[in-house]
Amino acid sequence: MRFSTKEIVMAGMFAAFAAAVAVVFRLVQPVLVPFSLLPVVVLLAGGLLPKRVAAASMMVYTLLGLVGLPVFASPPYGGPVYVLKPSFGFILGFGVAAYLVAWIIEKLGRRRAAYLLASVAGILAIYAVGLPYLYLILKFYLGQAVDVYRVLKIGFWPFIGLDLIKAGIASVIIDEVSKRVTILEPQMDTE
8 A cells, every 4th residue: 555645745744733733732731621622633634535544644643652752632742651541542543533534425425414424433433442442451551440331431421522512513624625625536545
């Protein structure tokens, strides 16, 4: 699987966008309850880029953090030790979500309902990867007594409402940008 120069640039731009959003919200985080616009960036990548480029952009963001660049939203902000943070699974879900959003839009076509459905599915994909990871780290690495209810209580219920609003906002942005700009033409992936 080869990427064109334009695809590499676009993947890099969305990875940089994700890093910038994480850093900016890191600066205001002490004032606010835990809040992130990273899911919106993930959904935009999926909505505006072909699926493999969208997934690659979020994988690049993840790899930048894992090699030590301070691009993640919470301490230690980067490095391989970040894989031991209970919230790291949500970051792993970014690539899956971006791919899924692009795939759904590819299947359903470029229209508002598809953008909204894809965005909601993308949010749910982030949770589908993040919540089991949260459970595993809490239970087996940190040795805490956790069950599914506790994982949902700390990692799902406080955030899902706002994340669904973010999905709605992302779908509107995808719709408006898609009307005005063609970032990358969807290509048939040979996978």
